[in-house]
Amino acid sequence: MVTLDLSTAAWRKSSYSDGGDSNCVEVADGYPGLVPVRDSKAPQGPALVFGAEPWAAFLATVKGEVR
Template sequence: MKQTPDLSTAAWRKSSYSDGGANNCVEVADGYPGLVPVRDSKAPQGPTLVFGAEPWAAFVGNVGEAM
């Protein structure tokens, strides 16, 4: 069983793919080897998704190609 990392001290940053709006952003946290925590900036206390680094990189690469 995989455990969710403790994100209570995570330093969140807005994704470079966000539109620059104050509340329409995806935020990611660095410092979790092999993992990429992701949350919605509109709901910072809401749920967080945690992806493996490789699947996240593939997702971001595909998003970049689609734009």
């Protein structure tokens, strides 16, 4: 198991966010091959870390694109 130090991560909200502070998913860039994801309502809580390829496949599925 690999542990990432996300204490200095630059988080950004999903482009599908309603612009508010609730029900938002945030992702951090700058981790080659990995995509850290967290709940904006709990920024000090745990983050999930996905591989870049599975994350891209997930997004394509959510968007209705075929991969």
